[in-house]
Amino acid sequence: MTAPSFAGRYRIEQIIGVGGFATVHLAHDDELRSPVAVKILADNWARQSDVRERFLQEARLLRRADSHWLVQVFDIGELDDGRPYFVMTYADRGTLHERLSGGALAVEEALRVIGEIAQGVAVLHGIGVVHRDLKPSNVLFRSRAHGGERVMVADLGIARSTDHLTGLTLPAGSPGYMAPEQLHFDGAPDARADVHGLGALTYHMLTGQVPGRPEERVPPSALRPGVPPEVDEAVMRALDPDRDHRWPDAGAYLAALPSSGATPPPTPVPLAPASEDDGHGQGAEPETGGSPNRRRMVLGGGAAVAALAVAAAVAVSVSGQEGPGTAGGPAPATPTATRGEAVGDPTGRWLRLDSDIPKEYRSLIVQAGTYCAQPGLSPPLIAAMLKAESGFDPALTDHRADEYGIARWTPGVLWHWQPGGLQSPKPSPPLGPELSILSMGRFMCGLGPKIKDIPGDPALNLAGLFRSGVDPMHRDNGVPERWREYLGKVAKYMDDYRPR
Structure with a gap:
């Protein structure tokens, strides 16, 4: 299926991100004279009612959260061929994954960025939602009109309402960042799973490495001299394999970090229960024995x-997979909702x-x-x-x-x-x-x-x-x-x- 020329009034300019279920395009709003990102459900999934509903649920959730620390949704519609789309913030400064391709960030910069990420996640926790897929490609940057930039959390494709976390859940998340309980069918991940993701992001920004296995893991300061002891303590507690030993939510983790320059946002009114959702994971991989081809x-x-x-x-994740996958190693460059370069x-x-x-x-x-x-x-x-x-x-x-x-x-x-x-x-x-x-x-x-x-x-x-x-x-x-x-x-x- 070729890319459309328009999605409603939005003029499509180029593709900027692709996942297994959707494509994301840089578009231009000629009426308001501004760039936007348009996410379009892939044609082969548009007729699957459950996938379609999960795609639309992401847009509704982002719109209701309506936070500058999250990617914001401005419009929703349907193409002439029946594919749904929604219109989002365009992140003109790319992703955290792209920045980490050059190595670890300065300690002060890492704390600033994780502080803003944690505020976005705290907004989700405040409305009863668990993101479940925090990773560098889901952290975006947008320039501000008067200088500087804002950090935004993106891709709620596998997010879940806490009202739906007491029953059966399927594995979901990205290896290297997701909590151990997310590997299990009945893990029922709650806000503490996102705390693990925040700890993994902090670790990666400070050291340039994704956290290793728990038994092999060392504090960030062992790999990056100059990391304050209180940061070591906060991060290692966030990464504890036992969720009962982690910080209870994003706000608590944020408060434990020094010099982040951020404080948790007020708690909004909780969302109504989300529509049916079983989660989405990496799935089992095939055996290879005896295969001639x-x-x-x-x-x-x-x-x-x-x-x-x-x-x-x-459930549908439209950012593409990231991280070591089944093979291990550093994460790849995987575009997400608003990544791209216009020139x-x-x-x-x-x-x-x-x-x-x-x-x-x-x-x-x-x-x-x-x-x-x-x-x-x-x-x-x-x-x-x-x-x-x-x-x-x-x-x-x-x-x-x-x-x-x-x-x-x-x-x-x-x-x-x-x-x-x-x-x-x-x-x-x-x-x-x-x-x-x-x-x-x-x-x-x-x-x-x-x-x-x-x-x-x-x-x-x-x-x-x-x-x-x-x-x-x-x-x-x-x-x-x-x-x-x-x-x-x-x-x-x-x-x-x-x-x-």
């Missing part, structure tokens, strides 16, 4: 069946600008190619594989092989690797480019570590893995012979697509 891999065991049985509704093509940092890569797919390719720190994974690799798989044809259909779309996915396999995994509805053709391309990054990060000891070029090994699966790679101690011609194409295209 990655498109024929099936999920082993009964856990996935159980997960599907308990999923009464599907020039920022993908030129990763991809040659004068290549034949279609402009509309460049941002998606960068996201997939920077999904995690897997050796060999890069935007040129993803672009080269797409070229070799389909020639960038989003309408590719191979009924005999049951493969569809720009990345030639089989729907049953894509189900495992799409954002949300098995907790999201099983995809069916046509398989859109957004879903197909982003899921390649998840696949590489999920299965790449399983072939880390295979000799050869790491990038070409990943391409071979995408074609063959894990077991054939180990059996042949490399990419099976039948895929060597394919690898030759990928190698050539990678060289074509690398920036000069």
